[in-house]
Amino acid sequence: MKFRRAIPLALCLALSGMAPATQAFVVNIDGSGLLGGASVYLRVGDGVYSGNFINHGTPGNGGPLNRVSVTVPAAMLGNGSNLAMTSNATEPRSFYDSFVFCNVPQQVYVGGFNRGGLLTGGDTVLTVTAPTHLVSANGDTIPFSQISWTSSGNGDAAGSQPFPAGTFSGGTQSLGSFPKNTWRESCHTFSYGNDAIVPAGTYNGRVTYTLTVP
Numbered sequence: 041m042k043f044r045r046a047i048p049l050a051l052c053l054a055l056s057g058m059a060p061a062t063q064a065f066v067v068n069i070d071g072s073g074l075l076g077g078a079s080v081y082l083r084v085g086d087g088v089y090s091g092n093f094i095n096h097g098t099p100g101n102g103g104p105l106n107r108v109s110v111t112v113p114a115a116m117l118g119n120g121s122n123l124a125m126t127s128n129a130t131e132p133r134s135f136y137d138s139f140v141f142c143n144v145p146q147q148v149y150v151g152g153f154n155r156g157g158l159l160t161g162g163d164t165v166l167t168v169t170a171p172t173h174l175v176s177a178n179g180d181t182i183p184f185s186q187i188s189w190t191s192s193g194n195g196d197a198a199g200s201q202p203f204p205a206g207t208f209s210g211g212t213q214s215l216g217s218f219p220k221n222t223w224r225e226s227c228h229t230f231s232y233g234n235d236a237i238v239p240a241g242t243y244n245g246r247v248t249y250t251l252t253v254p
Contacts, residue, residue, distance in 0.1 A: 129145055164252055191226040
């Protein structure tokens with residue numbers, strides 16, 4: 041069983057005069073009444089949910105593909121300063137209990153549930169797949185390894201990180217385990233390493249987050 045959700049990440053370079061924290065939220069949920077029909081729900085960004093989980097709401101499928109971007113001033117191009125990226129996400133609440141968990145637009149929500157039962161379901165793994173490079177319309181590239189993230193959430197208890205900080209490496213990488221009958225969530229804040237001088241342009245790339253049940 042798979043649920044896929046992707047967010048495009050874009051890097052916007054404004055080059056005038058030049059050539060073209062760390063915690064998380066983990067809750068055990070009840071699967072004792074489920075004899076079959078294990079289910080998973082994964083939200084990246086805004087997502088869709090009617091109500092919330094603890095009030096027996098209904099998870100939905102869809103929502104916007106959220107975008108994360110940064111504009112690099114010409115004077116700072118390639119100077120190695122880590123630049124914060126901003127998302128277009130508008131939903132700060134956790135769909136577990138409607139608590140304002142993320143700080144938008146700086147952060148992107150990543151989370152959901154893996155709900156099994158007595159006879160079905162199992163532990164899952166959350167992975168993210170990214171291309172090797174972000175690419176401009178002119179075919180210029182920036183390594184995706186220039187994009188990294190930190191992980192946090194409002195009101196978190198220290199020392200628990202289901203989806204901790206990391207850096208895109210190109211290809212598929214694990215973000216963390218997702219044990220059966222748990223709700224897990226983090227808020228990711230992305231940044232650009234700005235380690236190289238590159239031609240002017242808008243550099244785009246899409247990453248896909250996948251929660252897989254064996």
